Amino acid sequence: MAILETVGLTKAYGKKKIALDDVSLNIESGKIIGLCGPNGSGKTTLIKLAAGLLTPTAGSITIDGMNIGPDTKAVVSYLPDKTFVPEYMKVFAIIDFFREFYADFDMNAAYEMLKRLDIDGSETFKTLSKGTQEKVQLVLIMSRKAKLYLLDEPIGGVDPAARDYILNTIISNYNADSSVIISTHLISDIENTLDEVIFIKYGKLFLHSTSDEIRETHGMSVDAYFREVFKC
């Protein structure tokens, strides 16, 4: 069953800049997908369209068969690439805030993850280090029981040990009904956890295949293949 489907999806900013150009995609449930492309290739635009923060210029996008709107937002857990929580709040207060906001928010899961990552919930968000702030935001996003997780650059600022834990959280959170889309250019760190990979190049869909297929056909890792395709 398709969890995310786009047909001819196009997004232009103004008249000249086409960020996403005629992208048709079908993403099934139960998958972990890497959304890869160089800076400015349209990764964030695609994620924002799915999260309902942008509206398409042309084409269509549906999640779980529904048009983007309140119904899809209830089943989509979205991690933006920028800070999205009120920075003056304490971590525990932010968690409370999230619980009130989302019916599918699991308090215990959130507390458990904070503990594992050694984060003191009584601290004010803005006093935390950049990496810890990223971890807190990821904890909030992964504590929901959503159908589609959209993670925009989730591991850029965190240390390798926490990166492992975060990927493990994504893996252990995995179930057949939900899918996770991770946008990143740190491919080598996450490629073992991916089912499928999407490459976008200048706003166009360049490739959508399983990661094992890439290894089989090209005899190289997804990371190595990416470096070849997007060689500067």
Added chain:
Amino acid sequence: MSWKFDDGTPIYLQIAERIRTQIASGELPPGGKIPTVREIAETAGVNPNTVQRALSELESSALVASERGNGGRFVNDNPDILNKLNHDLARGATVDYIARMRKLGFDKAALTNYLTEFKEEK
């Protein structure tokens, strides 16, 4: 700590190979229970679907049997199948050894010599 994988070979094949080695070495004994897909996925640091594919691969060669009903998987305790596995792995290791020695310029007589003369270093 996640498992290390080589570039260029599908990960599911590498996982299957690893489990095969665990069976041959007795780390996973005949008739013993195979960890669940989720457990393997978490230790290996890979996607559950990839593990699933690796286990299907092992099932199709009858090395692993699934128990009807509860979804648990076991190492096949049929001695013929296990002997064949040991044989295949030993053959593979021998082929690797010969290939490396050839590359270093040794002929068959020399490499047999090395094998018989070889003493385990403490």
